[in-house]
Amino acid sequence: MSIYGSYDQVLPKILETTRMRIQQLNDQVVAADQPKLYEHLIGRVKEPASMEEKCRRKGYPVTTESALRRCRDAVGLRIVCNFIDDIDRCLTQLRQADWCTIVKEKDYITNAKPNGYRSYHLILDEETPYTDIEGQNPGHFFVEIQLRTIAMDSWASLEHEMKYKHDIKDPERISRELKHCADQLASCDVQMQTIRQLIHEDDEGMGQ
């Protein structure tokens, strides 16, 4: 039995439900003749082993309750957008959605991490047709959402590679280069967004 207990089978369904709901948000926006919200959407249920490791690291008891309630990223989705303002449009949609409430927001885009990491993190409290650990139905589950641009996503992949490679010769130099690269990608993201705004300057509805 994994740390998720009887929720082993439920969590993938919650992931699918959330994925579908986000796709629906996008479909509505596209149906209203607005540009698509995101470029792609990926998701995962955190591996039971890494969830157990996380609970131990945080000093929580290794229980299903810890995995679903104290930790709030058992189910996670990443929304990867073309442009920075698409992230804002996604946020607007999620804030208005009736199937979830946002319980936590971390803006690592305006407050980039010192290593250069940029991304917007949300924790949703999502209402689902599945019974939750308190026995309620509709049940409530936490879902972590990460929003970033394609550039931020590629950078994060590269940083991830570095983090898990332990025999790098000159890690300080590589970290410095990565930070510089993050700033250049941020620069391109901002420039692309500016160009997009200049193109649509006279349009109604694109807004700032």
Added chain:
Amino acid sequence: MRILVAEDEQQLAHVLATAMRTKGYQVDVVGDGQAAVDRAQENPYDVIILDIMMPVKTGLEALKEIRASGDSTYVMMLTAMGEEDDRVNGLDAGADDYLTKPFSLKELLARLRSRERRSEEFNRDVIQFGDLTLNSNDQSLESHNSISLTRKESRLLQYLILNAGKSLTAEELVNHVWSDEEADAEDVWINISYLRQKLQSIRSAVTIVGEKGGPFSIEQAVTSK
């Protein structure tokens, strides 16, 4: 600073070199124009002092050759009193300054100090303005957050900051930021737009004020219009 002195009057060359070395400068002395060209090709100098009347090649000929090779080192000409044409030709050929003989050592040293100030203090790589740090060295802008700038954005922002509080027309910005390149008010506007978004993305309180077409000015805090 490393200085090259080209002067065929040995007595004068010696006095100049001694005085400059006393002030801590590294000095090389040559006695003709060709030697000056050769040395300038071999070594990186901060200042080259060229006498006009020299054997083998005149200072003017040497200057033209040095400039033709793409060398933009600061050049000071030593001209004879009353030779207005020498001074004009020298400046037109690419000299940056001149002294008329006989000149005072005190004045020469003061000019070298002035030169040093210009290159070291006024061309600072890092400028602070409000909550901003602009590093023109690696073209980065830092406040709450950091972001890279393009060369144009970096020069534009630097010019705006160095002239903070002044209203700058699009034409002035084109002339100072793009210098010899083709550019118009539209280029200025696009780059102002980039900078505004970048200032916003690093959450700086600094704002660039101005409508499309200019004039523009930079301010430390948001002001209501």
